Amino acid sequence: MKPSHSGFTRLVHATRYSAHGLRAAWRHESAFRQECAAAAVLVPCALWLAETGTQAALLIAVTGLVLVVELLNSAVEAVVDRIGPERHELAGRAKDMGSAAVCVSLVLLVATWALVAWDRFT
Numbered sequence: 001m002k003p004s005h006s007g008f009t010r011l012v013h014a015t016r017y018s019a020h021g022l023r024a025a026w027r028h029e030s031a032f033r034q035e036c037a038a039a040a041v042l043v044p045c046a047l048w049l050a051e052t053g054t055q056a057a058l059l060i061a062v063t064g065l066v067l068v069v070e071l072l073n074s075a076v077e078a079v080v081d082r083i084g085p086e087r088h089e090l091a092g093r094a095k096d097m098g099s100a101a102v103c104v105s106l107v108l109l110v111a112t113w114a115l116v117a118w119d120r121f122t
Helices: 007-028 030-049 053-083 089-121
Strands: none
Touching: 007 030, 007 053, 030 053, 030 089, 053 089
């Protein structure tokens, strides 16, 4: 059993684990790399498109949400794959739900960006 850490030590360990997770997602998940590339374009566009700080925050947040959901989906897929290669209804359902979550976050992204653009240009 690992010793429990608290305070600053816990923060250092948590940061290291997070960095490992981001590196793993970058290295092994092409969808995450594609979404990071899109975010690298969208964040500066959000600062240009938004008329208020609230709009900019909303556009950046919904862009970040896609990355968060993709990380969680990748984690679910990794765990399901770790359990075994055989097909199982629950494993397929878990993977499909993770994929659906990414899809919902992308729809939310498109809708949010469209509504802010509508406000800006009408």
